[in-house]
Amino acid sequence: MTVDTTALSLPSRIDTVATAAAAVAEFVGRLGVSDEAAFGIDMAVREAVTNAVLHGNRQDDKKSVEITLKSLPDAVEISVHDEGRGFNPEEVPDPTAQENILKTSGRGIFFMRTFMDEVRWSIRPGGGTTVRMVKRR
Amino acid sequence: MAELNINERQAGDVTVLDMSGKITIGEGSVALRTAIRRLLEEGKKRILLNLAGVGYIDSSGIGELVSSYTAIGKDGGQLKLLNLTQKLRDLLTITKLLTVFDVYESEADALNSFK
Numbered sequence: 428m429t430v431d432t433t434a435l436s437l438p439s440r441i442d443t444v445a446t447a448a449a450a451v452a453e454f455v456g457r458l459g460v461s462d463e464a465a466f467g468i469d470m471a472v473r474e475a476v477t478n479a480v481l482h483g484n485r486q487d488d489k490k491s492v493e494i495t496l497k498s499l500p501d502a503v504e505i506s507v508h509d510e511g512r513g514f515n516p517e518e519v520p521d522p523t524a525q526e527n528i529l530k531t532s533g534r535g536i537f538f539m540r541t542f543m544d545e546v547r548w549s550i551r552p553g554g555g556t557t558v559r560m561v562k563r564r
Numbered sequence: 565m566a567e568l569n570i571n572e573r574q575a576g577d578v579t580v581l582d583m584s585g586k587i588t589i590g591e592g593s594v595a596l597r598t599a600i601r602r603l604l605e606e607g608k609k610r611i612l613l614n615l616a617g618v619g620y621i622d623s624s625g626i627g628e629l630v631s632s633y634t635a636i637g638k639d640g641g642q643l644k645l646l647n648l649t650q651k652l653r654d655l656l657t658i659t660k661l662l663t664v665f666d667v668y669e670s671e672a673d674a675l676n677s678f679k
Contacts (some may be wrong), residue, residue: 441590
């Protein structure tokens with residue numbers, strides 16, 4: 428079985444979130460995944476791209492967000508790469524802890540982990556952070 | 565078409581915002597924030613958000629709901645939610661916010677709860 432791959436390079440702007448979501452919806456639509464899975468992928472991609480634009484690239488015009496979509500035999504794999512310095516995902520506070528419930532931010536990574544089957548961050552040797560997310564079919 | 569459409573109406577001393585579209589980062593979240601700030605400036609502190617037409621919200625939109633809730637509360641007012649879609653209800657459940665917000669499925673019940 429061949430692996431269907433799509434790659435996108437988008438500017439570090441807020442409207443990139445919607446652009447990326449539309450491209451992913453089109454890609455996922457071709458694969459015939461369930462509506463529930465497609466919803467989860469959409470949520471996770473929006474949050475990942477939001478993080479890349481806001482926290483990774485800090486909306487710097489000179490930096491881009493690279494997105495790779497792969498259709499694997501048993502899963503959909505989505506990678507979002509930014510040019511930021513990275514962070515430790517284990518240090519991100521739990522937004523469902525009592526003291527954080529009324530915070531106005533900090534739920535993006537929680538949603539990514541909730542809606543995808545695997546979420547892993549890595550630092551690229553050449554710089555930047557990649558989050559790789561997998562949704563099994 | 566705007567990402568989020570907000571129609572304002574008055575039911576007694578409660579301001580109802582009928583919302584449709586998406587509350588997501590950028591335009592949708594900003595539209596909600598702007599509407600709430602304007603109402604508070606106008607002294608309208610009893611606000612009911614009718615979310616029947618909101619089929620999608622992201623973490624930014626949820627953050628904006630929380631921000632609205634706390635801003636109105638600090639101003640001595642009340643924010644309540646009406647007609648959550650299943651998706652929105654699910655998201656508020658997993659974020660443990662469903663127990664924070666006062667949520668109604670009937671507009672009459674929601675309006676009566678402000679009295």
